[in-house]
Amino acid sequence: MLSRRIVRAALAGPGLGCFARLPKRAFCSSIIRLQEQQKQQENQPTPKESQLPPKKRPLSRVAIGGSQDSRKKYRAGSGLEFATWKAVVILLVVGGTGTWYFQREKARLQKQREMESNRKIGRPLIGGPFSLVDTNGEKFTEQDLVDPEGKRWSLIYFGFSLCPDWCPEEIEKMVTTVNNSKEEGIPARAIFISTDHIRDSPETLKRYLAEFDPNVVGLSGSYEAIKHCCKQFRVYFSTPPEIPEDKFFLVDHSLFTYLIDPDGKFVEVFGVETTPEAMTEKIKGFASAFVPIAEREAKQKSWWSKLV
Template identity: 25%
Template sequence: MAQASPSLSGCLAPSLALPLPGFLGRPDRRNLAGAALLTFLSVEPLVARGSRPHAVLIAWTVHASSSLQIILWVAATAAVVAFAAARWWPATEDSAAAASAFTPTFALADSEGRIRTTDEFRGKFLLVFFGFTSCPDVCPTTLSEVAQVMDDLGSEAGSVQPIFISIDPERDRRLGLTDYTKAFHPAILGLAGSEAETQVAAASFKIFYEREADTTSPDGYTMAHSPGLYLIGPDGAWLRQFTYGTPAAEILSDLQSRL
């Protein structure tokens, strides 16, 4: 199965400090959704361990004349620019080629057992996220941002359909997938198919997921998965991926530029 982005084991991101909904410091409805989620999960609030990485500043001290310092500085800058060009230009071309051939699809059941497909949402933008209800931080953080986007879209919200696809369908159906998604926003549609159907959907979105042993979990396992949020256009074409931690304001701005 192709891996489109780095996965996070158990949805823990050691280098990030992103709180659960209800602790985001915004005086909006998401805080109430976060409280409902914590009640639904019946756990203590958790946050990702660690803190945001900071840029490392490396100081060069050149024991030479000021002229030599300038020459060395110019040479070093030129080397960095040349390296960056060689490193990123081919990657950009490869990414563009991959995007042009990217046709994501799914056919998964909703809470009523009705099979929902990408085709039925033609004409709308889709915000698609793969996760699981027992996720302690990445999934609820991302869904909170999606909820804020839907609130901020106002009258344009009807043009966007947020979708949460379970990568742990059997357990999520038992725990109550719909209750989980509605705790964030009523517009978020939760889907959970069979394991085979989930694998097909994940492969079409080029995301990675797998079950991992976890002795601290009541069921003895957790899930590792790619944490991106995918934007699909009204024609069903892939538009972009929002990396984990992208703020709601940035997602909103992107959507509004397309609506």
């Protein structure tokens, strides 16, 4: 029915006037729906990337025999989890401890080489057999410098009881160094060898050394015995063999303090400018590196000493 009206209108009227005769209600409602749909689309929020369906990645990025999900699980359980602060702390502690131990062992072996070098030089030049008498009248030889336990160190100084200047200061330095070493857990003792056989009897030395420390070992002897001992340690002294006519004289002598290790071997020599603190530090260094002669010879052939 409607189609006939349209045909008639087309035949009757010119142009597009036929659309004027169409029902307006149906046409307007269609336009309204279209406008509402457009507004709804504009007001609807755009989906986030996380809400979008996952994109398919190239086949080369997916492990053979696995899926994207399994690859994500693998990545979630590894990677940066290892690089935590705990792992960094452990790495620093282990690395620092290893470095510290290696450096300490290297310094200890270097100190051993220094001691061994001094021994090789010192054996033919400094130290050797001698025989003197202590303040109790007992015989004292180079064998008494050896400590059977391999711990005690000895400081030796040559002088005389009537020395007006250097001897008291050097004896004080030895006593202070010995006390400091004992506080560090290193057994040590001071030994004073008189170059004045005329006036320094055992009794005289005992009274003289008691003013500094009763534990100081005092040694004396005949002119020939003292001369031989001084020759072994390369000490110069000017004591006359016989009593001079005026009965008064001063003894000129060397001003060195010798360090002897527990094996009774020469290690180091200290001058008058060396302080007790410096002497103590030297003894600490040598004591930390000291090993008995048998173990020392075995370690010289070890692979570790060659490595460092």
